[in-house]
Amino acid sequence: MKIVVDRDLCDGHGMCEAMAHEFFELDDEDQLTILNETPDEADRDKVHAAVQACPALALTLHD
Incomplete structure (x- = not known):
């Protein structure tokens, strides 16, 4: 899994x-x-919740 941020968002x-x-x-x-x-x-649930909490939808998880 990889965390990706859209810096424009x-x-x-x-x-x-x-x-x-x-x-x-x-x-x-x-x-x-x-x-x-x-x-x-092992940290997937925690990271996923943080990504989902982004109000600007700037974060995504890629497998």
């Missing part, structure tokens, strides 16, 4: 970081960094 709401801070981080300018683009399968 990301508004820096921070929902992903709030739900899965081990994988997502916003800097002081609300620019998103994916800390681990290829999380372990």
